[in-house]
Amino acid sequence: MRLVLEIWRQKGPEASGAFVRYEVPDASEHMSFLEMLDVLNARLVERGEDPVAFDSDCREGICGTCGFLVNGEAHGPLPNATICQTHMRHFKDGDVLRLEPWRAQAFPVRKDLIVDRGALDRIIAAGGYVSVRTGSAPEANAILVPKPAADRAMESAACIGCGACVAVCPNASAALFTGAKISHLGLLPQGQPERPLRVLAMNAQAVEEGFGHCTSIGECAAACPAGIQLEVIGRMNRDFFTAALSRRDELEPVAVLPKAAAMRAYVAEPKKGET
Amino acid sequence: MATDLRTTPPAPAAPARARLDARIPSGPLGSKWEQRKFEMKLVNPANKRRYTIIVVGTGLAGGAAAASLAELGYQVINFCIQDSPRRAHSIAAQGGINAAKNYTNDGDSVERLFYDTIKGGDFRAREANVFRLAELSTAIIDQCTAQGVPFAREYGGTLANRSFGGALVSRTFYARGQTGQQLLLGAYQALLRQVAAGAVKLHPRHEMLELVVVDGRARGIVTRDLVSGAIRSWAADAVVLATGGYGNVFYLSTNARGSNATAIWRAHRKGAFFANPCYTQIHPTCIPRSGEYQSKLTLMSESLRNDGRVWVPKAKGDGRAPGDIPDADRDYYLERMYPTYGNLAPRDIASRAAKTVCDQGRGVGPGGLGVYLDFRDAFQRLGRRVLDERYGNLFEMYERITGEDPHDVPMRIYPAVHYTMGGLWVDYDLMSTIPGLFVGGEANFSDHGANRLGASALMQGLADGYFILPYTIGDYLARGGLAKLDTGHAAFRDAEAEVLARSRRLLEIGGTKPVEHFHRELGSLVWNDCGMARSRESLTRALAELPKLEERFWRDLKVTGTGEELNQELERAGRVADYYELATLMCQDALVREESCGGHFRVEHQTEDGEAKRDDARFTHVAAWEWRGHGPGAERPIRHEEPLVFETVPLQQRSYK
Numbered sequence: 001m002r003l004v005l006e007i008w009r010q011k012g013p014e015a016s017g018a019f020v021r022y023e024v025p026d027a028s029e030h031m032s033f034l035e036m037l038d039v040l041n042a043r044l045v046e047r048g049e050d051p052v053a054f055d056s057d058c059r060e061g062i063c064g065t066c067g068f069l070v071n072g073e074a075h076g077p078l079p080n081a082t083i084c085q086t087h088m089r090h091f092k093d094g095d096v097l098r099l100e101p102w103r104a105q106a107f108p109v110r111k112d113l114i115v116d117r118g119a120l121d122r123i124i125a126a127g128g129y130v131s132v133r134t135g136s137a138p139e140a141n142a143i144l145v146p147k148p149a150a151d152r153a154m155e156s157a158a159c160i161g162c163g164a165c166v167a168v169c170p171n172a173s174a175a176l177f178t179g180a181k182i183s184h185l186g187l188l189p190q191g192q193p194e195r196p197l198r199v200l201a202m203n204a205q206a207v208e209e210g211f212g213h214c215t216s217i218g219e220c221a222a223a224c225p226a227g228i229q230l231e232v233i234g235r236m237n238r239d240f241f242t243a244a245l246s247r248r249d250e251l252e253p254v255a256v257l258p259k260a261a262a263m264r265a266y267v268a269e270p271k272k273g274e275t
Numbered sequence: 276m277a278t279d280l281r282t283t284p285p286a287p288a289a290p291a292r293a294r295l296d297a298r299i300p301s302g303p304l305g306s307k308w309e310q311r312k313f314e315m316k317l318v319n320p321a322n323k324r325r326y327t328i329i330v331v332g333t334g335l336a337g338g339a340a341a342a343s344l345a346e347l348g349y350q351v352i353n354f355c356i357q358d359s360p361r362r363a364h365s366i367a368a369q370g371g372i373n374a375a376k377n378y379t380n381d382g383d384s385v386e387r388l389f390y391d392t393i394k395g396g397d398f399r400a401r402e403a404n405v406f407r408l409a410e411l412s413t414a415i416i417d418q419c420t421a422q423g424v425p426f427a428r429e430y431g432g433t434l435a436n437r438s439f440g441g442a443l444v445s446r447t448f449y450a451r452g453q454t455g456q457q458l459l460l461g462a463y464q465a466l467l468r469q470v471a472a473g474a475v476k477l478h479p480r481h482e483m484l485e486l487v488v489v490d491g492r493a494r495g496i497v498t499r500d501l502v503s504g505a506i507r508s509w510a511a512d513a514v515v516l517a518t519g520g521y522g523n524v525f526y527l528s529t530n531a532r533g534s535n536a537t538a539i540w541r542a543h544r545k546g547a548f549f550a551n552p553c554y555t556q557i558h559p560t561c562i563p564r565s566g567e568y569q570s571k572l573t574l575m576s577e578s579l580r581n582d583g584r585v586w587v588p589k590a591k592g593d594g595r596a597p598g599d600i601p602d603a604d605r606d607y608y609l610e611r612m613y614p615t616y617g618n619l620a621p622r623d624i625a626s627r628a629a630k631t632v633c634d635q636g637r638g639v640g641p642g643g644l645g646v647y648l649d650f651r652d653a654f655q656r657l658g659r660r661v662l663d664e665r666y667g668n669l670f671e672m673y674e675r676i677t678g679e680d681p682h683d684v685p686m687r688i689y690p691a692v693h694y695t696m697g698g699l700w701v702d703y704d705l706m707s708t709i710p711g712l713f714v715g716g717e718a719n720f721s722d723h724g725a726n727r728l729g730a731s732a733l734m735q736g737l738a739d740g741y742f743i744l745p746y747t748i749g750d751y752l753a754r755g756g757l758a759k760l761d762t763g764h765a766a767f768r769d770a771e772a773e774v775l776a777r778s779r780r781l782l783e784i785g786g787t788k789p790v791e792h793f794h795r796e797l798g799s800l801v802w803n804d805c806g807m808a809r810s811r812e813s814l815t816r817a818l819a820e821l822p823k824l825e826e827r828f829w830r831d832l833k834v835t836g837t838g839e840e841l842n843q844e845l846e847r848a849g850r851v852a853d854y855y856e857l858a859t860l861m862c863q864d865a866l867v868r869e870e871s872c873g874g875h876f877r878v879e880h881q882t883e884d885g886e887a888k889r890d891d892a893r894f895t896h897v898a899a900w901e902w903r904g905h906g907p908g909a910e911r912p913i914r915h916e917e918p919l920v921f922e923t924v925p926l927q928q929r930s931y932k
Binding site: 011012013028030031032034035036038039041042044045046048049050051053055056057058059060061062063064065078080081085086087089110111114116117118120121124125126128129130131132133134135136137138139140141143144145146147150151153154157158160161184185188190191 | 339342343346357358359360361362364366367376378414416417418420421422423425426427428429430431432433434450451453456457460463464465467468470471479502531532533565566568569570571573574671672675676678741742745787788789791792833834835836840841843844
């Protein structure tokens with residue numbers, strides 16, 4: 001099959017970019033999308049041109065490394081699949097496909113289709129964990145978890161951190177990503193002690209990184225290759241309000257609530273002498 | 276333990292230094308690790324922050340080690356080539372993690388897990404290491420559960436187990452078919468907690484390109500920033516390599532595209548011995564390849580063999596659709612050949628059996644390179660819902676790749692390179708032959724012998740990272756003798772110069788073909804001549820061909836762009852350049868090991884019914900290779916031997932019948 005590709009080319013973080021047109025005249029329907037790009041790149045190198053830079057690693061949909069927009073759709077047209085798992089049998093001979101990197105203020109472009117998603121790591125670092133030192137764990141079966149809670153937690157924990165949810169959100173919000181981790185840990189008994197602090201800290205970090213707010217549009221869940229459901233945002237919001245209001249009772253009044261600086265006041269431990 | 280050094284032709288005699296002391300603690304097997312921990316020197320808690328430890332890699336071993344070392348108070352600098360530590364290749368492990376919890380009350384114990392692992396490894400692993408691994412397995416499950424890893428549960432809220440290849444007890448813990456992902460995210464979250472606390476300095480998209488050795492000790496590394504191209508030195512008191520295996524030498528493997536051997540190979544060239552390079556694992560349940568452009572192979576978790584039955588048609592060239600072939604015309608060959616273990620026979624055995632039936636012309640699918648993995652009976656017995664709960668994401672993955680629904684037609688599978696048991700030689704403390712250089716996870720050779728059992732890689736990576744390296748590194752540091760040092764030392768300048776020269780050399784070849792072309796060519800040679808079955812003839816041929824391939828690479832490679840930018844072609848070129856050297860060593864090792872054991876099958880050495888035939892009198896040892904140079908006119912590498920002593924488990928021929 002013959003394909004026309006219009007690919008975003010950008011030399012480096014500071015350079016300006018543009019779409020460049022390429023043709024792949026002989027793609028096979030059994031190729032994966034990235035294998036089709038491999039073929040294009042091999043030819044570009046042989047012609048002495050700079051190959052298209054794109055991220056990929058496991059090529060089986062679990063590492064979350066790959067991802068770009070195909071005709072405006074994150075990871076292409078196939079639902080619940082990453083672009084590395086999308087095979088050319090889902091496209092037609094003669095298709096014109098426009099490839100561009102994730103677009104979000106918090107994801108600066110590094111080169112061509114590669115962006116920097118370090119902001120997602122920093123959201124996790126702000127509180128997406130259970131604080132347990134190596135060696136201090138109790139016997140595993142001492143913690144009983146109802147099967148439905150474990151299953152729901154697993155559904156949320158399946159997030160691969162690819163950033164598609166941010167890329168398709170008109171607000172470039174990371175609510176689905178953040179909500180997935182908050183749901184995962186919040187559904188388990190192990191996550192309870194830090195639950196209020198976690199939701200405040202992670203959301204404060206998301207604001208600081210420049211991600212937008214969620215306005216319940218739902219594009220994120222529709223685009224998610226790992227099938228993360230919109231309900232994780234509902235769980236996060238519930239936890240956020242509960243935590244914010246209970247923290248508020250303990251702290252001095254703050255004039256404006258959701259700005260990062262004010263948020264940090266909520267996250268900080270109460271001063272000595274306070275309850 | 277006695278550690279006399281012997282050598283085997285064709286290598287020249289080893290130097291008289293006792294460099295292969297595994298330092299296995301004395302005393303009975305069950306108390307060696309306790310004994311070792313008691314003997315360890317401790318670092319004063321207030322002094323821990325004065326020590327800097329470099330950890331290369333953020334997978335299960337590296338991520339767990341970096342987090343745990345930082346919790347203890349050391350300054351940790353952590354590197355990975357991926358854009359986030361969460362993307363290390365441990366994430367792709369599907370099936371599960373073994374632990375001797377005996378939650379299913381089916382007679383499991385530390386001793387049994389130890390025994391199964393020794394036997395599964397075909398008696399080519401150290402008893403002391405494997406026993407420690409089995410002992411630590413239970414603490415790993417406790418740790419991961421406390422972190423919030425969402426393991427599968429029973430309705431009463433306790434942890435669920437399933438059985439896995441090579442075992443008759445149910446001891447595998449799992450999180451859907453994404454166990455590696457969940458365990459890695461647990462380690463990643465623990466790591467990022469330390470990053471936020473300032474105890475770990477994290478550097479993603481950095482590739483280690485050289486090890487720096489000063490006064491005989493590992494004291495730092497040189498990295499390339501994969502975004503800017505900047506070359507930089509880092510000094511430390513100890514270096515941990517947890518950079519994974521070298522399966523991508525075959526080009527097509529189940530490893531991630533970025534997985535590579537450069538970090539361990541650079542360390543090998545600086546004096547770290549490479550142990551058992553020929554021990555590679557071919558996994559029986561992968562999706563067959565579909566064409567020339569194939570960029571990697573996809574594994575279907577071995578757990579599928581719990582409920583799927585493996586078969587091929589009895590007759591050669593049976594062209595009927597699988598559903599039209601009645602049971603009478605099917606050969607469930609694993610059940611026929613290995614009645615006790617059946618479809619759960621270990622990986623090496625199941626892989627070779629698949630090759631045998633395909634070589635007989637009874638393979639299915641394109642090119643006859645495939646066998647059926649059929650869930651028909653399980654669907655009838657258990658129903659669709661139960662099976663989808665167990666394997667739903669694997670069924671989906673299969674359908675996505677092949678366009679066929681395993682609910683309707685049997686899966687087609689074929690063996691593919693999956694894991695490398697060989698790796699840098701380490702002693703009981705996981706320290707290489709370079710003092711101060713520690714190696715964890717798949718990058719070392721330690722625990723799996725000649726064949727790894729399913730669900731044991733995650734166990735080993737986490738045992739190394741959470742519970743072994745944090746102790747043994749402390750002991751090394753506490754013993755002192757480390758001079759003050761920073762990156763101003765001449766050794767760092769020299770190492771940087773080497774890295775730059777190498778990069779320049781790759782960029783200046785100015786040939787005609789992209790690196791992919793050469794890697795494919797190399798991989799195909801190694802797969803054909805040093806893959807599932809090896810012979811003196813095939814290995815000799817490979818050793819004659821390899822220099823020619825390598826010469827063409829250095830003459831005709833084309834790398835576009837420069838070193839001072841994000842340049843994926845340059846990254847890959849450096850890795851493939853190292854694979855030529857590694858492939859040569861793999862073939863040399865396979866040639867000298869005149870026996871069959873585990874994943875190393877020499878066609879000259881098999882029993883009458885085609886099973887691997889060990890030669891315990893000559894080869895009950897670890898082969899550890901010392902670098903002596905490479906290329907025309909270079910000395911041959913020296914093959915050292917570390918004898919393996921079996922005091923607890925008597926040597927016996929493995930039988931899964």
